[in-house]
Amino acid sequence: MSASTATSLFFTLSTPPKPSIKTHPSLPPILLRRSISSPQPLLQSRPSIPPPAASAAASTVDSGQEASATSKTPPLLPFRVGHGFDLHRLEPGLPLIIGGVDIPHDRGCEAHSDGDVLLHCVVDAILGALGLPDIGQIFPDTDPRWRGARSSVFMREAVRLMHEAGYELGNLDATLILQKPKLSPHKEAIRANLCEMLGADPSVVNLKAKTHEKVDSLGENRSVAAHTVVLLMRK
Numbered sequence: 001m002s003a004s005t006a007t008s009l010f011f012t013l014s015t016p017p018k019p020s021i022k023t024h025p026s027l028p029p030i031l032l033r034r035s036i037s038s039p040q041p042l043l044q045s046r047p048s049i050p051p052p053a054a055s056a057a058a059s060t061v062d063s064g065q066e067a068s069a070t071s072k073t074p075p076l077l078p079f080r081v082g083h084g085f086d087l088h089r090l091e092p093g094l095p096l097i098i099g100g101v102d103i104p105h106d107r108g109c110e111a112h113s114d115g116d117v118l119l120h121c122v123v124d125a126i127l128g129a130l131g132l133p134d135i136g137q138i139f140p141d142t143d144p145r146w147r148g149a150r151s152s153v154f155m156r157e158a159v160r161l162m163h164e165a166g167y168e169l170g171n172l173d174a175t176l177i178l179q180k181p182k183l184s185p186h187k188e189a190i191r192a193n194l195c196e197m198l199g200a201d202p203s204v205v206n207l208k209a210k211t212h213e214k215v216d217s218l219g220e221n222r223s224v225a226a227h228t229v230v231l232l233m234r235k
């Protein structure tokens with residue numbers, strides 16, 4: 001799915017269209033603050049809904065007080081689960097980049113950025129676990145800054161937000177779906193890239209690849225898709 005499709009679906013289901021993340025009413029302030037680890041976050045600050053980290057701090061402060069069933073403060077969760085899904089069309093003459101690795105093929109992903117279907121869905125899984133807007137809202141494909149951008153930029157921002165919220169990766173399990181080419185020669189390179197971007201040990205980063213039995217666009221070498229599930233743990 002393209003970023004614009006995801007964004008338009010979101011707005012159809014919830015709020016009126018907004019031009020960018022800077023004006024979205026539900027954007028938590030977690031996206032705004034500068035951090036020591038990344039002095040120049042990609043997203044700008046805007047006071048709004050408490051982020052998981054802020055909520056956690058509030059819960060700690062309130063722990064000795066009466067817990068109200070009507071409290072709007074989310075519970076302090078020791079774990080958070082997130083799921084990501086992405087799909088891109090394959091078109092002749094474009095590079096096929098998966099997990100930051102250039103895969104030799106006769107076609108590649110049509111996308112505003114580098115079309116890295118795996119990194120896009122990992123980013124969405126992390127953002128989803130944090131209860132944040134999706135990748136299409138944070139990095140809209142209407143923003144010229146992201147034209148042709150390496151998706152590692154999105155990954156590093158998602159990881160920064162995860163740490164800023166007070167979480168670290170528990171484990172990640174990803175599944176790539178494509179008919180061609182075979183990914184087995186590239187799996188370890190892709191996994192190593194994921195581990196480096198996530199700052200994670202290989203033992204908690206799993207990657208699987210499947211064909212689509214030659215049916216539908218995935219099986220006819222016309223698209224590529226990926227699913228990712230992450231478990232985040234409070235630090």
Ligand SMILES: [Zn+2]
Pocket residue numbers: 001002003086087088111115116117120121
């Ligand atoms: Zn994508």
